[in-house]
Amino acid sequence: MPEAEARPRGQPHLTAPAAVPLVDARQVTRAFQVAGQTVTALQGATLQICPGDRVALLGASGSGKSTLLHLLGGLDTPTSGTVTWPALGNGQDLRPGKVAFVFQAQSLMPPLTALENVALPLLLNGKPPNEAQEEAAFWLERLELLPLADHLPEELSGGQAQRVAVARALVTHPRLILADEPTGQLDSATAQHLLDVLLAALDPGAALVMATHDPDVARRLDTIWRMQDGQLVSVTRRQEETS
Numbered sequence: 001m002p003e004a005e006a007r008p009r010g011q012p013h014l015t016a017p018a019a020v021p022l023v024d025a026r027q028v029t030r031a032f033q034v035a036g037q038t039v040t041a042l043q044g045a046t047l048q049i050c051p052g053d054r055v056a057l058l059g060a061s062g063s064g065k066s067t068l069l070h071l072l073g074g075l076d077t078p079t080s081g082t083v084t085w086p087a088l089g090n091g092q093d094l095r096p097g098k099v100a101f102v103f104q105a106q107s108l109m110p111p112l113t114a115l116e117n118v119a120l121p122l123l124l125n126g127k128p129p130n131e132a133q134e135e136a137a138f139w140l141e142r143l144e145l146l147p148l149a150d151h152l153p154e155e156l157s158g159g160q161a162q163r164v165a166v167a168r169a170l171v172t173h174p175r176l177i178l179a180d181e182p183t184g185q186l187d188s189a190t191a192q193h194l195l196d197v198l199l200a201a202l203d204p205g206a207a208l209v210m211a212t213h214d215p216d217v218a219r220r221l222d223t224i225w226r227m228q229d230g231q232l233v234s235v236t237r238r239q240e241e242t243s
């Protein structure tokens, strides 16, 4: 792809490798037709996500955060512009396994236990059931959920269910996690705990982009993207903000 070829190709061994972006979005616009009207949810967004990035995506309700996350994860396609995944292999093999989503609302499969929910992505990737269950148990333990392994989603609190959703996202060792207000329905202590366990469990080379309305959550991440009326209006790294 031209976008990928335009990026640095990496350095010889023993020198710092150039950061090949996980995602390279250029002039991305997404418009929807609603009752004969065009709603431009996202307009002309250009950005990159690199390994290790920890991004908070801020903006008022309706500013385009979910639309952007869906495009960055390949769940949706732009009306114009391009989204490519230079470090992830573009095309068919983008998912599953390399990109994972955590959604705001309850997204666990109701008839499956916490353990079965976490094992599901591995089973879908073709892993034998006993190995999938072992790895799922490892991640439940990591997120302090092992005692709840046999619980159904309806038997979990909101915070516990979100931690199971995080375990399900991490179980495939994704390179990119896109989280759409995962703490939106949690009280602030529970939200901070979810973030604690997510940041501790995240592979240092993986990237996280988290839409949030919570300034205390945003403060814990390195980069702030601000959206307003469908436009990415600023990108601030924490050092720049505090310097």
Ligand SMILES: Nc1ncnc2c1ncn2[C@@H]1O[C@H](COP(=O)(O)OP(=O)(O)OP(=O)(O)O)[C@@H](O)[C@H]1O
Residues within 6 Å of the ligand: 032, 033, 034, 039, 040, 041, 059, 060, 061, 062, 063, 064, 065, 066, 067, 068
């Ligand atoms: N599938 C769709 N069909 C029509 N309009 C849509 C669709 N998805 C999003 N929109 C519109 O695009 C705009 C941006 O929506 P989006 O959900 O991306 O915002 P958001 O910042 O994530 O909001 P929130 O914080 O409330 O989740 C809104 O005006 C919304 O109504």
